[in-house]
Amino acid sequence: MIRSILLTGAACAALAAPAAAQTIAITNARLEPISGPAIASGTIVLRDGKIAALGAGVTAPAGATVIDAKGGVVTPGLIAPSSNLTASEISGVRETRDDGTGTALSAAFDIAYSVNPASPMIGLARDGGITASAVTPVLSGVGGGSHEHADDGVIEEMTAGASGSGDPPLFGGQAAFVRLQAGDPDLVEASKLAVTVSLGEAGARAAGGSRGATIVLIKSALEDARAFARNRAAFEQGATRDYGLSRLDLQALIPVVQGKTPLLVRVRRASDIRLALKLAAEEKIRIILEGAEEGWVVAAEIARAGVPVI
Secondary structure, three states, X not given: OOXXXXXXXXXXXXXXXXXOOOEEEEEEEEEXXXXXOOEEEEEEEEEOOEEEEEEOOOOOOOOOEEEEOOOOEEEEXXXXXXXXXXXXXXXXXXXXXXXXXXXXXXXXOEHHHHOOOOOOHHHXXXXXXXXXXXXXXXXXXXXXXXXXXXXXXXXXXXXXXXXOOOOOOOEEEXXXXXXXXXXXXXXXXXXXXXXXXXXXXXXXXXXXXXXXXXXXXXXXHHHHHXXXXXXXXXXXXXXXXXXXXXXXXXXXXXXXXXXXXXXEEEEOOHHHHHHHHHHHHHHOOOEEEEEOOOHHXXXXXXXXXXXXXX
């Protein structure tokens, strides 16, 4: 069943208010369901914020607020697969950005705690038909995330918590999924969905300047996470070797090395995509490619690996 819809004009205004105990019927609309053929002229009924019925033969219930779409199109709501919606307001104003952290945290940074349900960007996104989003953290002080994707050059970002100096952390943090429901004080539907990491120029800077060093450091971090998972008691007693990440960051990577949580790998060049695929195979971890502008060059390899691409 369709859970959210995209439409314009009076319908958007009616649905912007909290939908509790409210029945809305949109009539004379071209309906585009997720599955099944389009309905050239039909009615969709929403009750308490959820779709109760849709189809050519559906009629508006008694007492419903009726909106005549006049032939307009009604589609499922759009989902932003990776954005900083609710965690960032103005890219150039550090105080309004909570989508990245400084050097204190890396993989452990959970962007779910940065979600602002009062963000003015929510209304703008809803006006454009976006009803949900995966909110993904970016590397502090570096471009290369999906929000400002750069690979051939470095974009300076002043994210919240960034000192503006020194190398950024290797991992961006953990992603969350939010529903952009107006008036909802808790937008987060799921957290810790993936751990973000960047290859290419952004990852190279985090690794000290070399693309090759990025892979070495990622592999080292994953090995540290495995060792930490096996020897937690010894770690707490100071009886293990030194690890390259903090206890919190190592804990965040345990689901990754266990195959429960994917790495969201931000890449652009075909060579970096190949490195990401090789990393996943060697480390036996799940990955999702994001960006992948040169993915068409290695499309067959991506398909063979069964790796999703955003």
